[in-house]
Amino acid sequence: MAKSLKSFWSACEKLASAAVMKQWEKTIPDQDVLAASRKLLVPTDQPAIQYPCTNEHWCMCSHEVVTHKDGTMVAICTCDDGECDVIPVTKDDLIVYEMDFSKILSGVARAAGLIRVEPIAVDIHEPVHFANLDAGGNMIPAYFAMVGCSCLDREKLLGLLIGSYDPFILFTLSPFDFHINSPSPQYRDSRLMLCLADQFTTDGDRIAVSPALGQAVGDFAKRVQGYVKAQQVQAAHCDCVFEASSDYHIIVLRGQRLPPLSDLQADVVRILDAASGNGQPEMSYDAISCAVADMHAEEIGFEPPSKMSQVFRSGDKRGDVVLCTKPGYYRLNI
Numbered sequence: 001m002a003k004s005l006k007s008f009w010s011a012c013e014k015l016a017s018a019a020v021m022k023q024w025e026k027t028i029p030d031q032d033v034l035a036a037s038r039k040l041l042v043p044t045d046q047p048a049i050q051y052p053c054t055n056e057h058w059c060m061c062s063h064e065v066v067t068h069k070d071g072t073m074v075a076i077c078t079c080d081d082g083e084c085d086v087i088p089v090t091k092d093d094l095i096v097y098e099m100d101f102s103k104i105l106s107g108v109a110r111a112a113g114l115i116r117v118e119p120i121a122v123d124i125h126e127p128v129h130f131a132n133l134d135a136g137g138n139m140i141p142a143y144f145a146m147v148g149c150s151c152l153d154r155e156k157l158l159g160l161l162i163g164s165y166d167p168f169i170l171f172t173l174s175p176f177d178f179h180i181n182s183p184s185p186q187y188r189d190s191r192l193m194l195c196l197a198d199q200f201t202t203d204g205d206r207i208a209v210s211p212a213l214g215q216a217v218g219d220f221a222k223r224v225q226g227y228v229k230a231q232q233v234q235a236a237h238c239d240c241v242f243e244a245s246s247d248y249h250i251i252v253l254r255g256q257r258l259p260p261l262s263d264l265q266a267d268v269v270r271i272l273d274a275a276s277g278n279g280q281p282e283m284s285y286d287a288i289s290c291a292v293a294d295m296h297a298e299e300i301g302f303e304p305p306s307k308m309s310q311v312f313r314s315g316d317k318r319g320d321v322v323l324c325t326k327p328g329y330y331r332l333n334i
Helices: 006-014 021-027 031-036 101-112 153-162 211-241 261-275 285-295 315-323
Strands: 019-021 041-043 050-052 062-067 073-076 087-089 097-101 126-135 140-144 168-172 191-195 200-202 207-209 243-246 251-253 323-328 329-332
Touching: 006 021, 019 021, 021 031, 021 050, 021 251, 021 285, 031 200, 097 243, 101 126, 101 207, 126 211, 140 153, 140 251, 191 211, 191 323, 200 243, 243 261, 243 285, 251 315, 261 285, 261 323, 261 329, 315 323
Parallel strands: 140 168, 168 191
Antiparallel strands: 019 097, 041 097, 050 062, 062 073, 073 087, 126 140, 200 207, 243 251, 323 329
16 A cells, blocks of 8 residues: 655655654654655765664753764763763764755656756755756746755745746645735746645555646646746737836837936836836835835935825826826836
8 A cells, every 4th residue: 555755755854854864763653654765865974973862761852972982982962961871873873864855856857747957956955946847948947945944044935936927836845835915916827836745655665756746747837838928928018018218217108209207207117117027017106115215225315205196297298107006006007
């Protein structure tokens, strides 16, 4: 009967991907899963300097490894009371086994129909780009991140998740849901989150990857092709209706050149154009005002106007470039 490898993936995050075999054994109690897990581990060259407590009444701390003059080694308790017996250890006991990232991620790429990035260099502190998905000629990056590991740099993960609307796939060891309160559908349409704990099983002799993995990635590839085409159409439409000089003072809107914009008006249009390019064209005036203030942060005493009507006043032809979508919210009129 096939068994899930969820306890292995949980152990990988709990142990930050590397530990002596005794710790793997303590963290993965099922012997069948442990046997399969050994196939996904690889020994490292650096021996451990700490060892888990193996006494009958074990403590919670890791024991410090001490080498005696005669070459024998023991692991000594570092708890405040220090009541644990010393634990004799050997060099083999101190071998650190880590996740075989190359084997694991290569297997994931193969099962998902991805093109592996060579070489696969994993840093557990940040999301790792390990493969690409060919979605109709568009290369979509696939990342791996240990989201349940305390050592992961959350800022780098957040940068991946919301840094742009570019499509990507993110593989994690444990379930990971990320919700963004945004009126734009791009975040939903351009991301695929997949949990490896749901995909791997073992029957004792081999490790299998669920066919659902390839199906999910194939469905995403079709969705991404539609998303990319829609973005290209939108970009072409914007190019024909809106043209701006490098300083945003000169605007051509639907073939008509507007009167030259003031510095402040150009700042607002620049901000809205950048937002449109990032896939979220609508902005509140509060957000626009903050962005304008940031642009003039070094100017002593600068205060942006309190409302948009003070930037583009009634009757000003230049105001045609900005559209009010609802009270307090604006976008380029394209």
